[in-house]
Amino acid sequence: MVAKTHGRAARIAIASGKGGTGKTTVSLNLAAMFGAPVQLADCDVEEPNLNLFLRCEQLTSTPVTMLIPEVDANRCTGCGACGELCQFRGIVSLGTRALVFPELCHGCGGCIRVCPSGAISENPHQIGTISVGQSRTIRLVEGRLEVGVSSVSPVIRAVHQQLRDDMPAILDAPPGTSCPVTATLLGADYVLLVTDPTPFGLHDLKLAVATARTLNLPCGVVINRAGEDQVGLYQYCQAEALPVLLSLPDDRQIAEITSRGDLVAHVLPEYGLMFTELADKLQQEVLKVAGGRA
Amino acid sequence: MKKIAFSTTGQTLGAELDPRFGRSIHFLIYDLELESTQLLDNQQSRNAAQGAGIQAAEIIVRAGADTLVTGHCGPKAFRVLDAAGIAVYNCAAPTVGEALIALRSGSLSPASSADVEGHW
Structure with a gap:
């Protein structure tokens, strides 16, 4: 094709x-x-299973990360702006230092933008793994979500990014x-x-x-x-x-x-x-x- | 201790103490000085796909309570309550009224951590 x-x-x-x-x-x-030759992408990242059939001899894996906020306790004034913005309770602030819940964060970076005191920075947090392998004429690109992570879509987008344009x-x-x-x-x-x-x-x-x-x-x-x-x-x-x-x-x-x-x-x-x-x-x-x- | 929040399935002191915190039906706030009660709805947390405990903890904090009496409290909710300086008491009493009596008699001790695992 x-x-x-x-x-x-x-x-x-x-x-x-x-x-x-x-x-x-x-x-x-x-x-x-x-x-x-064709690429086969396993986008069912919560339970990838294509390689059970393809059994690629070698898989090259790369981590998928998402930027998660980190709060500097000395600069946070507890104003609550970050918690008010976040609809997912990834960051919560109730008049005290902001608390981060990485498993609920969607990585939008909005909290950093609204923080008036520059107390929030970002750190990469692994949410999944992309594995690439070859089985006969099939190039497998598999996405796999980390256990306990609910941000599925970024891992699927990372699968797309690993696909070649010429196949x-x-x-x-x-x-x-x-x-x-x-x-x-x-x-x-x-x-x-x-x-x-x-x-x-x-x-x-x-x-x-x-x-x-x-x-x-x-x-x-x-x-x-x-x-x-x-x-x-x-x-x-x-x-x-x-x-x-x-x-x-x-x-x-x-x-x-x-x-x-x-x-x-x-x-x-x-x-x-x-x-x-x-x-x-x-x-x-x-x-x-x-x-x-x- | 001035304002105590109870998780409950009902609306009065005689109602059942809801063993769940994040997905409790209501919160009954009891003011020790005024000896009055105030009922808070927890519908929004109950409908949340995730983070119900965190959201319920926010409701308690915003209501100005300094104490929470509930059945069980998970790790995320406990972090928020702890950060806000709210004392958490786990209690197996069947009703809110009996939990209040247990609390006032000093037979309950404050929790130092979550008593159940987080769940989705």
Whole structure:
């Protein structure tokens, strides 16, 4: 896939509203059948798992830090301006010296700007780790959040920064539609939404489509565990002009192969073909987007 | 000791002492000199995704209380209360009234640290 947007190789996010639809399975198998060197980004930084399958021999790790305020007790007058500004209770001041709670700080630096006595400085605080490795044709970029840290989005943005511009990328997003998902999607050109034909699957697909459209991103759909459609999933996709790029059958073999840490596209040729076709269709979809922008 | 804050699920001295501090339903402030009570709502802290204890501690400080009687108090809330000079008492009494009696009889001793782990 060589389609370029924004002057760099295409980036495709694999997302879903509902968890457990098969984002990771689709991401891995698509990357394996991509037909060209590709980057695979693990943006599910609260529980990254792509390397369980890729098993890169060597990972190069770099820390992700966020600037956290530090208060000089001798200069703090306890005026309370910093605590009044902070909506996250990362810094609290109630007529006494300001207290910092690093795990609640979002690193915006606002407290430093409003402090009238120059009592606040900033120090880097590790919130995560980025690991880069190579497995066959796949360049893995994995984000991993530190235990006890709640600032997920900065770690996801750090994953984006480690991606190369000259190679396409598949971004494995976390589930849901909250900040970590939008942080992942903001670096993408196209969103592939994985869902299943259940009431919950359809309900959350609608939320995910609304999220992608709010961000002006085109989307396509993968239906996993496709079987009898009792909820009108295909009708919904048709009515919303969402192309269904792949339907994966409800096949026990997929679960068995995946649970062993293998890729179904490598083990079963018919699935290899399906993911090769998915890669081709995505190329056409992304070209349409690039053409629309040009 | 002049103004004592109690975490409570109810609105009067006869109400249950809420074992939770940060996500307590209300705070009942008892003024020892005036022998009067004042009820404070804790809705905003209860709805906070994180930092409920810190926010609840702010409510207590702003209300001018110098003492807090509650079931349990976590590390973040304790840091804020301690910095503001508020004495924290952990108490297992079933009601606010009984906790007040226990406090006045001297059978409670002030906590020197949080008595439970922080949680999300």
